[in-house]
Amino acid sequence: MRYIALFIVLMLIWLLFTFSLDAGNLIVGAVCAAISAAIFGGYYPRGSRMFFHPHRYFWAVIYLFIFLWECIKANFDVAYRVLHPGLPIKPGIVKVKLNVKGEMARTMLANSITMTPGTITIDIIDDYIYIHWIYVSSHDAELYSKKICGRFEKYIRRIFE
Amino acid sequence: MTGMTNIVKTVTRIIGGVVFLFGLYIVTHGHLSPGGGFAGGTIIAGAFILLVLAYGDNIMHLRRIKEESSALENIAIFCILIMAAVGFLLGTKVFFNNFLPIGTAGQLISAGIIPLFNILIGIEVAAALFTIFLAFVIFKEEEK
Amino acid sequence: MEALLAVIILLMIAGSIYTLHARDLLSAVIAYGITGFGLVICFLLLKAPDLAIAQIVVEIITLIIMIAVIRISTREDLTEGATIKVEGVRYVNLRSAVYFVTGLLFVVGFLYFFVKSTLNLDPFGVHSARMAQVYLEQGVELTGSANLVAGVLFDFRAYDTLGEATILITAVVGILTVLRLKGRK
Amino acid sequence: MILYFLCFVLFLVGLYGVITRRNVIKIVLGICIMEYSINLLLILIGYVHDGVAPIIVKGSAETNFVDPLPQAMVLTVIVIGLATTAMLLAIAIRVYRKHGTFDIREIKNLKG
Structure with a gap:
């Protein structure tokens, strides 16, 4: 199942690379995609049937806009902290409990947090995610986990679960 | 050697196959677009290096992979020599004779033996670079 | 075009000078990337896409191998005597004077041959x-x-x-x- | 002309590193910088004003190509450079294991 899913994805990518529908091109592309899928198919993530659920695509598009909005907000926040003469930063590492399951969802969450300016994901160990934060505003675990992860978690859960 | 964190592993799972396919695309379209055996071979080696760096492996398996990749390199360069000598044997006294039909420039199947050379050089370069990388990794593991 | 290339090459020179003077070997290796990736941009500007693709991947693999080497050895440059000490003006002895003069002669001779040979070349952008x-x-x-x-x-x-x-x-x-x-x- | 001269300066920087550094890794980096400057010089010589990359596209009447010969040669040089760099690094790591330092003066003491 995983091998076939990877093969189809790679075939689409090959068509995007070459952008022609010749017979020779298709045959060479099929052979290349087959070799690639045979070697890397065992590593491809499970749950390929998610490709067939249309509502996941809908939530992915919504998530894109939410993420962009958060990203812009965080950009202004970091720019304020850098340009302010007093340099009001208070860097620290916080440990947040994860509420999402599945490695794809966790990777998505970690990458979203890294892409947002001001926060960088360091590691995921068991059910906890370690985040370097430019301004640790509170020491209450409830509050900061809601502030960092809560804004993304509910959408990611809808995309990947 | 131990692998990296879960995030890197998951991204590698998604990206690895695509990087490998991109290397194959660069190799097979070497006579039409920028690229060729050297560039594509290094990209393919990069895909495998990414896999080893992200996942890690036990040393016995790494040693076996090194033997295989080294053998693959030898086979590729042997094939290059045979392909070069075939032109010599066919009657025209030229080493590296382009004995296959040339076809029209711009098609995927054209240019005689140049695509075949591209593929063989790609295999050779990829296997050589991967062997070099594995030699360093195995040296580090053996020292412990 | 020419000015842009000159700026990039100057950046490469600055990066390589920092590479040779860094105290930390890891930062030396990373600063070496300035030279390599500047070369990639030069290749792209000079209409050599094949080379740019090859160079960018080779640069990354070189970086990986160098970091592997530094990981299994040491990060620190030699703390004492990392460079050949230039003697102060007060202690000009024969040996350092000979070194200096030899180096100067070498550079001048090198420059002479370089100028002689580049005058025979076509100017930049003309190729015959x-x-x-x-x-x-x-x-x-x-x-x-x-x-x-x-x-x-x-x-x-x-x-x-x-x-x-x-x-x-x-x-x-x-x-x-x-x-x-x-x-x- | 000024570009050729800047390439020469880059070469001299590499040479300076090779001569004055005492760390083996720095010497390897200096050799790599020299190699890069030579690659750049060869490609600069082959360039033509307003030239295009030497790839024939069917239907276009472009004739002002840059020279493909230096590009082909430098393509091999890049891969060879990677191989030789890896070889030098392998020797450097053996020197480190033998003497516990990257100092080039320790190797000078290797008599017999």
């Missing part, structure tokens, strides 16, 4: 090599390859490619020999 005309006019008919670099590499000058492959395999054999811990029984 006879072989290039033959390759450009007849390359496609003779090899059938739309990418002329591949045509030159695998048809007109296939011996060079064979020699390159031989050097690569020799280097691999050499590395496997040097990095073996136990001798074979």
Whole structure:
């Protein structure tokens, strides 16, 4: 199942690379995609049937806009902290409990947090995610986990679960 | 050697196959677009290096992979020599004779033996670079 | 075009000077990336996409191998005597004077030959090599390859490619020999 | 002309590193910088004003190509450079294991 899913994805990518529908091109592309899928198919993530659920695509598009909005907000926040003469930063590492399951969802969450300016994901160990934060505003675990992860978690859960 | 964190592993799972396919695309379209055996071979080696760096492996398996990749390199360069000598044997006294039909420039199947050379050089370069990388990794593991 | 290239090459020079003077070997290796990736941009501006693709991947693999080497050895540059000490003016002895004069003579002689040889070259942007005309006019008919670099590499000058492959395999054999811990029984 | 001279300066920087550094890794980096400057010089010589990359596209009447010969040669040089760099690094790591330092003066003491 995983091998076939990877093969189809790679075939689409090959068509995007070459952008022609010749017979020779298709045959060479099929052979290349087959070799690639045979070697890397065992590593491809499970749950390929998610490709067939249309509502996941809908939530992915919504998530894109939410993420962009958060990203812009965080950009202004970091720019304020850098340009302010007093340099009001208070860097620290916080440990947040994860509420999402599945490695794809966790990777998505970690990458979203890294892409947002001001926060960088360091590691995921068991059910906890370690985040370097430019301004640790509170020491209450409830509050900061809601502030960092809560804004993304509910959408990611809808995309990947 | 131990692998990296879960995030890197998951991204590698998604990206690895695509990087490998991109290397194959660069190799097979070497006579039409920028690229060729050297560039594509290094990209393919990069895909495998990414896999080893992200996942890690036990040393016995790494040693076996090194033997295989080294053998693959030898086979590729042997094939290059045979392909070069075939032109010599066919009657025209030229080493590296382009004995296959040339076809029209711009098609995927054209240019005689140049695509075949591209593929063989790609295999050779990829296997050589991967062997070099594995030699360093195995040296580090053996020292412990 | 020329000014842009000059700026990039100056940046490469600055990066390489920092590379040679860094205290930390890891930062030296990373600063070395400035030189390599500047070279990639130069190749792209000079209309050599084949080289840019090859160089950018080779640069990354070199970086990985160098970081692997530094991980299994040490990060620190030699703390004392990392460079050859230039003696102060007060203690000009014969030895350092000889070193200095020899180095100066070497650079001046080198510069002389360089200027002599570049005056014979065409100026930047003008190229009048006879072989290039033959390759450009007849390359496609003779090899059938739309990418002329591949045509030159695998048809007109296939011996060079064979020699390159031989050097690569020799280097691999050499590395496997040097990095073996136990001798074979 | 000024570009050729800047390439020469880059070469001299590499040479300076090779001569004055005492760390083996720095010497390897200096050799790599020299190699890069030579690659750049060869490609600069082959460039033509307003030239295009030497790839024939069907239907276009472009004739002002840059020279493909230096590009083909430098393509092999890049891969060879990687192989030789790896070889030098392998030797450097063996020197480190033998003497516990990257200092080139320790190797000078290797008599016999």
